[in-house]
Amino acid sequence: MDSMTEVAEMSAVPAPKAVAELHEAKIRARNISVFYGEKQALFDVNIDIPNNSITALIGPSGCGKSTFLRCMNRMNDVIDGCRVTGSIKVDGDEIYDQGVDPVQLRARVGMVFQKPNPFPKSIFENIAYGPRIHGLASSKADLEEIVVTSLKKAGLFDEVKDRLHEPGTGLSGGQQQRLCIARAISVSPEVILMDEPCSALDPIATAKIEELMDELRQSYCIVIVTHSMQQAARVSQRTAFFHLGVLVEEGETSQIFTNPSDSRTQDYITGRFG
């Protein structure tokens, strides 16, 4: 608690930096603060996230990067005692407005989780579930089309085309994670949030996912939380560094990793803490 107030004071001392306004920003977050009960986990986060690119959120454990990620599809709503203040706009639409249905929002802003979490159902059912509950498919053939397209986009189709009706939990870890990505893109989201998607995977599976993310970047706005700075450097175009609930610095990935402007960023990426 003490360190938190200290941080709050620290961040309050310098005048809020002018946000680097991106002309073509997909997501605009302003003054986002998150409270878990009494405890504040995020302090006035301001960030613009561009479309058709990968934005990496990095920082030490407990810095609030996952919390911020979950703000963008209102997954924090389901946590008891969690309160979010501030504004996030996706394509100019405020997602914290009264009238916005978080359920529909989550179809627009898909999410992939840290641990592969396919439903204990068949591969086909895993992907068909989202389109089905949102009524996206007009016929059975249409639904099959969506499933196949999603699997192809996730680069999984060739591996599983002969066993679409076998349980998704029978796949390997990397395949399961790509299945989850296919499930997320099956409802045609605009944004895909990825919460450490490779932390449970081996290097080969990780490489495949990274390749896939680079392909998906063409059509989606991707935000990824990662612990691995190498991964952030490899896959992302922009990087945001969080520390103790504060967005310390964000910008072009190359700039953050070669010429950070904040000493804390410098310390983190050179491995002095974290």
Added chain:
Amino acid sequence: MTDITASTGIRKYDWTSVDNIKRLRKRYRADWILQALGIAAVTTAVLLLGVLILSLVINGSSAFNTTKANLEFYLDAKEIDRNNPNNSNFRKLVNDAFAKYFPEVTSPNERRELARILSSEVRFTLRDYVVANPDKIGKTVAITVPLSDPFDQLYKGIIPARLNALSDPEKKRFDQRLRNRGLVTLIDGKSYAKVNLFIDPAKVKADAIPEGDFKAIVIEGINSLFQERTSSVYAIFDESSADVVKAHVVANPDSIGKMLEGFALPLSPFYDAYNRGETPKIPNPRIGGEKHIEWFERLQNSGLLVSTFSWELFLNADSRFPEQAGLAGALIGSFFALLVCFLVSFPVGIAAALYLEEFAPKNKFTDLIEVNINNLAAVPSVVFGLLGLAVFLGWFGLPRSAPLVGGLVLALMTLPTIIIATRAALKAVPPSIREAALGVGASKHQVIMHHVLPLAMPGILTGTIIGLAQALGETAPLLLIGMNAFITSASTSILEPATALPTQIYSWADSPERGFVARTSAAILVLLGFLVIMNSIAIYLRQRFEKKW
């Protein structure tokens, strides 16, 4: 044991030191003791369970067989009312048919005694046969009919045909008080006991033929030998004792007013036989007299008796006669009660658990509800019975003894179990599944209905079946709402009076007839069988539908 190397500051331990080896040995010993205690506990439990089951099987196995007689019945057209068979005198038909096997039995009294060998319900068996086969009226038919309980037990060897006439304490008393003191003599092959008799002039008039209360004199003489003043003591001496004394006094009138030292009083036949080294026997009073034994032995020797599997145990309802009493009424009653219990407690329990686990705000009020539900699971079942009595019978005026009320009371009892099991099962669904569903835009209702509930279902079903198994064995609440009714035909609806398995066991255990001892054990075995089946289903469901993730 340790020495710190100054240069590095790292402690070095000597793992081979005596202290260390000692500590290791102690650790192994502790492991061994823990294991031994566990094995001992399991062995004890298995042994006790084995003894319980074994005693039930030994006691109950005889109830699975019934002794029957293959008899021929002449369905006399004169006795049977074709239009209304219920009105006919089947008792007479049965008695006539049975008496044919014993031509020498003619007197009505003896024929009535003879009929005691057959079950009292044979006439109903015959009636049902006639109703089912009206074309057989006027013909002779062979039907296998059950014997009555005492003869059934006799055939199975559970009760003896004859009992010892004298009990061990009686023999011991006779030996100590009379024989060991040399007071018993044999005269002409008959046993006598020497008793001092005072021929009290107050009791005996010294006329030409002395008259008086010789019985009182004999009793006084016996009293001087025994402290007890019980009829079993007086029964040691023959009934003719008073007459023997009288004969002596008549022969020796001068003995009036004198003490007859060591007067030989005759012993009663049982003690006489015992004194002569025999074991006196009497016919078992459950069976009747010597005649009954003789009749039964003739029946047995004629090969008419068979022992068959007792379908009656499962197909008949309750009866006053053990040989005809069955579990059908109890099975149907238990089935109806459990059906009502399941239909009420399963949906209500799941709905309550879903609300509490998924929707309820976490505040003082829901905490209170939660604590109370956990407490309800520990409330003694008899309290639920009282509640059912007061509310369902008292306020709502539902029918007494009905499976509907029994089921509702059992549902109250089962609800906490189901709620707790369901909540545990819901909690056990990994949050990643909820997140996955939420992540693709499922609403709360969809997350629960499409994912959480199906995944929790094996756990919920397991809890439900265990709750129902508990309800199946519950007795106290059913007794309080009267579901131990004596029902001789299985009920056909949930509103008719009925009995249930445990209450049937309770009422059978209370019955004095010997046959109910075996039937009680058999009923317990049946109940245990159902419990084992239900628990096996629960285990099967858990293993079959448990998802791995």
